[in-house]
Amino acid sequence: MKQKEILRIIDANLNRLLEALRVCEEVTRFILEKRSYTEELKNLRHESARAISASKSLKYISLIKARDSDGDIGKFTLKNELKRDDPHDVMRANMQRAKESLRVLEEFSKIIDKEAALKFKKIRFKLYSAEKVLIEKADFAVNTR
Numbered sequence: 001m002k003q004k005e006i007l008r009i010i011d012a013n014l015n016r017l018l019e020a021l022r023v024c025e026e027v028t029r030f031i032l033e034k035r036s037y038t039e040e041l042k043n044l045r046h047e048s049a050r051a052i053s054a055s056k057s058l059k060y061i062s063l064i065k066a067r068d069s070d071g072d073i074g075k076f077t078l079k080n081e082l083k084r085d086d087p088h089d090v091m092r093a094n095m096q097r098a099k100e101s102l103r104v105l106e107e108f109s110k111i112i113d114k115e116a117a118l119k120f121k122k123i124r125f126k127l128y129s130a131e132k133v134l135i136e137k138a139d140f141a142v143n144t145r
Contacts, residue, residue, distance in 0.1 A: 003112075006108055006112060007063055007065075007066035008067065010052075010058060010105060010109065011067050013104040013105050013108075014048070014052060014101070016098075017048055017097075017098050017102060018048060020094040020097040020098035021041055021048070021098050023090060024041050024091055024094050025041040025045065027091045028041060028134070037130075037133070037137075040130050044126060047123055047126075048102075051116050051119040051120055052116065054116075054119075055113045055115070057113040058109065058113050095134075098127060099124060099127055102124040103124060105117075105120040106120040106124060
């Protein structure tokens with residue numbers, strides 16, 4: 001596997017992670033109106049961005065240069081991605097997206113920057129804890145779909 005391919009994976013998952021956390025942040029800010037939850041998600045989003053900016057090997061410019069949005073075969077929306085029942089469903093879907101992205105970032109960062117990989121692992125476990133609090137404290141119904 002070429003370095004550019006790995007950087008594309010990291011770039012796509014970093015974007016997916018930051019976007020998903022931002023969506024969750026908006027739910028806690030505007031729908032739940034919970035400042036502490038909003039701040040926690042915002043902190044996780046910023047910590048994730050810093051994991052890249054602090055890396056000696058994973059530079060933002062390198063990620064941008066490796067990006068191929070036009071040629072991305074996974075950019076098309078699947079039908080089930082269009083279904084959201086309510087804001088809680090939006091939150092659940094984006095929490096899952098963020099956790100999956102963090103795992104991918106952790107695994108592929110191991111190839112290029114082990115310190116970044118450890119940071120992503122730490123953030124992933126913080127997100128697990130934040131999700132638990134949100135589910136329990138924000139009265140989200142646990143969805144087993």
